[in-house]
């Protein structure tokens with residue numbers, strides 16, 4: 001698995017990415033073009049992500065449910081922008097049980113429609129509100145150009161769908177969940193993200209406003225890592241989601257939806273990885289620690305394995321892999337677990353047995369610089385401290401990298417230069433025309449208008465020179 005070197009990132013970033021996904025055993029190509037198989041090691045990352053997200057959803061009052069994958073095609077025609085946005089990506093079932101269906105069924109690309117339909121049946125009164133439901137699901141979008149994790153025909157995600165009795169409450173919920181995503185990204189995945197609002201062009205089809213968390217990858221391209229949509233009353237009107245208010249008057253609900261997908265695994269790979277492969281944040285890594293015993297003969301073996309067993313017993317609260325394979329060398333194991341991104345390696349050899357020590361090697365600092373000696377006695381707190389340090393320094397490194405590659409672009413020429421290798425932060429007049437021209441001429445898209453805006457200052461649109469009140473990021477993106 002680990003015999004050949006990876007293509008260096010600065011030689012061919014996209015080739016490096018594909019090799020890491022395959023060689024680290026995260027995912028594989030499926031027989032249907034554009035579909036992926038998530039392998040156990042990749043799925044274990046997703047499970048750890050699910051656990052951390054699900055905990056946050058429940059702490060903010062949400063519950064889980066499951067809605068069907070098949071949706072009547074007519075549902076997609078009820079919300080005008082929604083159908084326009086999703087029509088080109090729909091997979092449609094026309095035959096079932098050998099019979100041509102009376103009405104074709106869409107395989108869900110997202111579930112606003114079917115959930116909206118159900119909410120119209122469930123919600124009758126202000127007492128039924130708010131409804132705060134999430135589902136963990138797979139969805140299908142017929143993408144033309146696909147990449148493992150980043151863009152696949154079928155992917156896994158969660159989609160939250162909520163209904164409220166006021167515009168203010170729906171807006172609060174939209175921002176609350178964006179903040180949940182940001183907290184997860186920063187504190188679990190060590191991926192520093194920027195929160196902001198999408199342009200009209202880039203927003204979700206059918207939303208009033210879309211908010212996103214945007215992350216910078218190792219090649220400085222942007223990746224939209226999670227979105228939260230304020231749907232206003234658009235879906236409530238399309239699906240007749242109404243309630244009787246306290247004055248006995250019929251009102252339309254205000255709804256939101258928000259999602260984060262397996263795409264985020266691509267963000268983890270590209271935020272942290274180096275030329276030796278994956279570097280996983282300790283809080284999400286399937287294995288936080290790999291133990292590699294080192295010995296030359298049977299006598300050494302028995303004393304080393306005895307020490308290994310004692311060490312293992314001390315580390316039961318961590319996710320630990322003991323690599324006791326005898327058919328490969330310790331050096332081979334080092335390379336393989338480096339490639340697979342295990343945050344901390346513990347080596348135990350005859351000298352360590354003698355001294356009551358273990359050799360610790362940090363994945364985030366390659367070579368000698370990342371090595372240090374720990375005592376076998378009272379090992380768990382030493383290991384915990386080291387994992388915490390790794391987690392923190394991964395976030396710091398990614399933040400420093402991001403900040404070093406975001407530049408103010410005051411002129412269009414500056415913008416064109418900056419987006420070759422970074423994000424341009426520019427004044428923008430808000431016109432979709434300027435946005436489209438910039439995209440056409442430079443391939444850079446608007447990412448988001450960050451919440452953090454200059455307070456009083458105004459500027460001139462980087463493209464047309466008209467008065468502008470908002471700054472926005474332009475960059476190439478995944």
Ligand SMILES: [Zn+2]
Nearest residue numbers: 429434461464
């Ligand atoms: Zn403009």
